Amino acid sequence: MVNIQTTSDLIGCIICGAKKTIVSDSRPVFKNNMHYTRRKRECVKCNAAYWTKEVIDHPVRPYEYSKVKRHLIKTVRLNTT
Numbered sequence: 001m002v003n004i005q006t007t008s009d010l011i012g013c014i015i016c017g018a019k020k021t022i023v024s025d026s027r028p029v030f031k032n033n034m035h036y037t038r039r040k041r042e043c044v045k046c047n048a049a050y051w052t053k054e055v056i057d058h059p060v061r062p063y064e065y066s067k068v069k070r071h072l073i074k075t076v077r078l079n080t081t
């Protein structure tokens with residue numbers, strides 16, 4: 001099992017566009033023969049919280065995970081301020 005971690009944000013805040021967000025939860029999902037990563041992100045500027053669903057571009061061997069691109073395929077807004 002590979003623990004995929006990334007410190008860079010794919011997008012900024014979906015509400016205010018701030019670049020700085022915090023990943024407060026991250027969990028792998030395996031569905032329809034694909035690996036996803038769900039991350040709960042919180043904006044440090046407007047406190048918006050939302051889930052992102054990310055998928056690895058090209059599934060590869062685990063030791064190559066650090067090199068592959070990730071696509072953000074879905075965001076789920078949790079609340080507003």
Ligand SMILES: [Zn+2]
Nearest residue numbers: 013016043046
């Ligand atoms: Zn924000």
